[in-house]
Amino acid sequence: EIVLTQSPGTLSLSPGERATLSCRASQSVMSSSVAWYQHKPGQAPRLLLYGASKRATGIPDRFSGSESGTDFTLTISRLEPEDFAVYYCQQYGSPPLVTFGGGTKVEIK
Amino acid sequence: QVQLVQSGAEVKKPGASVKISCKTSGYTFTNYYIHWVRQAPGQGLEWMGVFNPGAGGTIYAQKFQGRVTMTRGTSTSTVDMELSGLTSEDTAVYFCARDLLGGTYYPLFYFDYWGLGTLVTVSS
Numbered sequence: 001e002i003v004l005t006q007s008p009g010t011l012s013l014s015p016g017e018r019a020t021l022s023c024r025a026s027q028s029v030m031s032s033s034v035a036w037y038q039h040k041p042g043q044a045p046r047l048l049l050y051g052a053s054k055r056a057t058g059i060p061d062r063f064s065g066s067e068s069g070t071d072f073t074l075t076i077s078r079l080e081p082e083d084f085a086v087y088y089c090q091q092y093g094s095p096p097l098v099t100f101g102g103g104t105k106v107e108i109k
Numbered sequence: 110q111v112q113l114v115q116s117g118a119e120v121k122k123p124g125a126s127v128k129i130s131c132k133t134s135g136y137t138f139t140n141y142y143i144h145w146v147r148q149a150p151g152q153g154l155e156w157m158g159v160f161n162p163g164a165g166g167t168i169y170a171q172k173f174q175g176r177v178t179m180t181r182g183t184s185t186s187t188v189d190m191e192l193s194g195l196t197s198e199d200t201a202v203y204f205c206a207r208d209l210l211g212g213t214y215y216p217l218f219y220f221d222y223w224g225l226g227t228l229v230t231v232s233s
Binding site: 033039044045047057090092099 | 113144153154155156168170204206209217218219220221222223224225226
């Protein structure tokens, strides 16, 4: 089973700052199989990126994704007030087919 | 616009079953796979399985094999998810979510539209 480990657990930043979120896979995964979601309390999760770096419909270009081996990164270039949330990475592959990371909370400093 | 509207909160006793519905609108129902994902209190997201509303096929996560059943609901454009043998560890918010691409032979396993979730509480 592929385990996704996200770090840090919590990121305390101010609006306008750059956020860098990490997601490390326990073994090799296809970059085409990695996605990132934003989740706010009481709301539905929101797909941000898929295929590691493709922005979903309507997602602003301050959100970007990259990969290096088994490390995947979500970068928010300049944090807007609405960006403070929990972010999850997700991959699909061999059974159990879909796994999520434990999440990174981006909070206002 | 695309909407996924889920049924209301449930309280169940250990050993019981729960059935949650997900009513979809704003797109061709049979063209898009529907996934189910849950989130236990204070925990992350956990994928449970996927249902093909067109052909009726399912793929379940190994953890839930034998306990989960995903079907087409009796209402129009609705998918149901039933989980049996409930324990306190099944207390969670359950989400339905639509697969990103429609008309594909196999799910893409990305989720672009989600319901707001249904809270299931298992307590004696």
